[in-house]
Amino acid sequence: MKAEHYVGGGFRSDGPSFPLIAPVDGSELGTVPEATRDVVDDAVTAARTALRGPWGTTGAEERAAALRAVADGIEARFDEFVDAEVADTGRSREFARTVDVPRAVGNFRAYAELLYGRPERAYTTRVPGWSTGAGQALNYTVRRPLGVVAIISPWNLPLLLSTWKIAPALACGNTVVLKPSEETPSTATLLARVIDDAGLPDGVFNLVHGHGPAAAGEFLTAHPGVDAIAFTGESATGAAIMRNAADHVTPVSFELGGKNPALVFADADLDAAVDGTVRSSFTHSGQICLCTERVYVERPVFDEFVVRLGERAAALDGYGPMISADHRDKVLAYYRLAREEGATVVAGGGAPAFGDERDGGFHVEPTVLTGLPETARAVREEIFGPVCHVAPFDTEDEALALANDSPYGLASTLWTRDLSRAHRVAPRVETGIVWVNCWNLRDLRTPFGGVKASGIGREGGEYSLDFFSEPVNVCIQI
Ligand SMILES: NC(=O)c1ccc[n+]([C@@H]2O[C@H](COP(=O)([O-])OP(=O)(O)OC[C@H]3O[C@@H](n4cnc5c(N)ncnc54)[C@H](O)[C@@H]3O)[C@@H](O)[C@H]2O)c1
Numbered sequence: 001m002k003a004e005h006y007v008g009g010g011f012r013s014d015g016p017s018f019p020l021i022a023p024v025d026g027s028e029l030g031t032v033p034e035a036t037r038d039v040v041d042d043a044v045t046a047a048r049t050a051l052r053g054p055w056g057t058t059g060a061e062e063r064a065a066a067l068r069a070v071a072d073g074i075e076a077r078f079d080e081f082v083d084a085e086v087a088d089t090g091r092s093r094e095f096a097r098t099v100d101v102p103r104a105v106g107n108f109r110a111y112a113e114l115l116y117g118r119p120e121r122a123y124t125t126r127v128p129g130w131s132t133g134a135g136q137a138l139n140y141t142v143r144r145p146l147g148v149v150a151i152i153s154p155w156n157l158p159l160l161l162s163t164w165k166i167a168p169a170l171a172c173g174n175t176v177v178l179k180p181s182e183e184t185p186s187t188a189t190l191l192a193r194v195i196d197d198a199g200l201p202d203g204v205f206n207l208v209h210g211h212g213p214a215a216a217g218e219f220l221t222a223h224p225g226v227d228a229i230a231f232t233g234e235s236a237t238g239a240a241i242m243r244n245a246a247d248h249v250t251p252v253s254f255e256l257g258g259k260n261p262a263l264v265f266a267d268a269d270l271d272a273a274v275d276g277t278v279r280s281s282f283t284h285s286g287q288i289c290l291c292t293e294r295v296y297v298e299r300p301v302f303d304e305f306v307v308r309l310g311e312r313a314a315a316l317d318g319y320g321p322m323i324s325a326d327h328r329d330k331v332l333a334y335y336r337l338a339r340e341e342g343a344t345v346v347a348g349g350g351a352p353a354f355g356d357e358r359d360g361g362f363h364v365e366p367t368v369l370t371g372l373p374e375t376a377r378a379v380r381e382e383i384f385g386p387v388c389h390v391a392p393f394d395t396e397d398e399a400l401a402l403a404n405d406s407p408y409g410l411a412s413t414l415w416t417r418d419l420s421r422a423h424r425v426a427p428r429v430e431t432g433i434v435w436v437n438c439w440n441l442r443d444l445r446t447p448f449g450g451v452k453a454s455g456i457g458r459e460g461g462e463y464s465l466d467f468f469s470e471p472v473n474v475c476i477q478i
Pocket residue numbers: 152153154155156157161179180181182210211212213214216217218221232233234235237238240241254255256257258288289382384410450454455
C-alpha cells in the first residue's frame with residue numbers, strides 16, 4: 001500500500017517521506033509522504049475552491065447520493081481495506097472485518113439517510129415574553145455548511161474514526177482536509193481512491209499525511225483558511241490544537257482521552273461482568289478510547305472477580321501489538337511504575353516471548369493489577385494498553401466517588417441486576433457514555449463524546465449535523 005496525499009483531485013507524494021513500520025513484526029511496510037506547509041496550504045485552498053464550485057450548491061439528495069457512492073466503493077474494496085488496516089495496526093483480521101470496515105460503510109450510509117427528514121421548526125405564533133417588535137412574522141431555520149473542515153484522526157481506529165467525522169462533514173455540504181495519524185496512513189489513502197472513483201468534485205475531500213506538532217497536523221489546525229476542526233486524540237494534543245484554534249476562534253469538536261471506570265456490584269451476573277470486563281479491557285489490546293482501565297468491585301465479590309479476571313487475562317492469546325515501539329515502551333514503563341508504586345500483578349506485567357517473528361513486533365502482556373492507592377499514576381493516568389486496575393468498594397456512594405475521581409470522563413460500564421440501582425447510579429457517573437450490563441454497544445444516532453478532559457461536544461446522529469452545520473434563522477414579516 002503506497003500512502004499518498006490527495007489534493008484537489010490529484011494524488012501526490014512530493015516532499016520528504018518517512019518509513020511506515022508494521023507493529024506486528026517491526027518490518028518496513030513502505031514510505032509515507034510528509035506534507036509540507038505548502039502541501040497543506042494547497043489542500044486548504046483546494047477545499048475552499050470546491051466550496052465555491054458545484055459542491056457548494058448541491059442539495060441534500062445529491063450529497064446523500066455521493067455518500068452512498070462512497071459506501072458502495074468501500075464495500076467493493078472491502079478486503080483491500082481489511083488488509084491495509086491489519087497491516088498498519090497489527091490487529092486481527094476478525095476485528096477489521098467485523099468492526100473497522102463495516103463501521104466505515106455504516107458511517108457513510110447513516111449520514112446519507114440522516115440527511116432526509118431532518119425537521120427544522122418554523123414559528124409563526126406570537127408568544128408573550130418570547131416575541132418582541134410589532135407585527136406577525138414567520139421564522140424558519142435553514143442550515144449552512146461551516147466551510148473547510150480540518151479532520152485529525154488517531155491511529156487506534158484509523159478508518160472508523162476518520163469516516164465518523166468525514167461522513168457528517170460532507171453530508172452537511174462542507175469540504176474536508178483529513179490528516180490521519182502518521183502511524184496509520186494506508187486506509188486513508190485507499191479512502192481517497194474510493195472518493196476519487198466516486199466522482200466527488202475535486203477539492204471536496206483532501207488528504208495530507210504527516211506528523212502532528214510543528215508538522216502537517218499543526219500546519220492544518222493553525223491554518224487561517226480552516227473553518228472548523230474535528231479532532232480525535234490525546235487530551236494534551238487537544239489542548240495544543242485548541243491553542244492554535246484560538247487565534248482564529250475556530251470551532252472545535254474534540255474526542256479525547258479517557259481512564260474509563262467499571263462498577264461491578266455484588267448483585268451482578270458475575271459471568272457477564274467478567275466476560276464484559278475482559279472485552280472492555282483487552283479488545284484491540286486496550287487501544288480503544290472506550291476501554292476500561294479502572295475496575296471497582298463491591299467487596300463481597302471482589303476476591304472472586306479478581307481471580308477470574310486474572311485467569312482470563314493470563315489465558316488470552318492471539319492478541320495484537322501496540323501501535324509502535326514507543327507506545328509499547330510507554331505501556332511497559334507503566335507496568336514497571338505500577339510495581340514500584342506497590343501493585344500486586346495478578347496477571348501479565350511484561351512483554352511476551354512468542355519465539356516467532358512477533359518477537360520483532362511491539363506486543364505487551366494483558367495485565368491485571370490490584371492493591372494500588374487511587375493516587376497512583378497507573379490508576380490516574382491513561383495508559384492506553386491492555387491493562388486494568390481492580391479495587392474494592394463497600395457502598396454505592398463510594399463507588400461513584402471512586403469512578404468520578406478522575407480528570408477524564410469518557411465512558412463507563414455498570415454491572416448490576418438491580419434495575420432501580422442501574423437507573424439511580426448511571427446518571428451520576430461523570431462520563432459521556434454509561435453502558436449497563438454491556439460494553440461498546442453502539443447506536444450511531446446517540447450522543448457520543450466525553451466530559452472533562454475527555455472531550456468537547458458530542459457527535460453521532462443529529463449531534464454531528466449540529467456541529468458540522470450552522471443554523472440560520474430567517475424571519476419574514478407577515
Ligand atoms: N474520545 C475518543 O473518541 C477517542 C477515540 C480514539 C482515540 N482517542 C485518544 O487518542 C489517543 C491515542 O491516539 P493518538 O496517539 O493518535 O493521539 P495523538 O493525540 O498523539 O494524535 C492524534 C492525531 O493528532 C495529530 N497531532 C498530534 N499532535 C498534534 C498537534 N500539535 N497539532 C495537530 N495535530 C496533532 C497526530 O498526528 C494524529 O493524527 C488516546 O489518548 C485515546 O484515548 C480518543
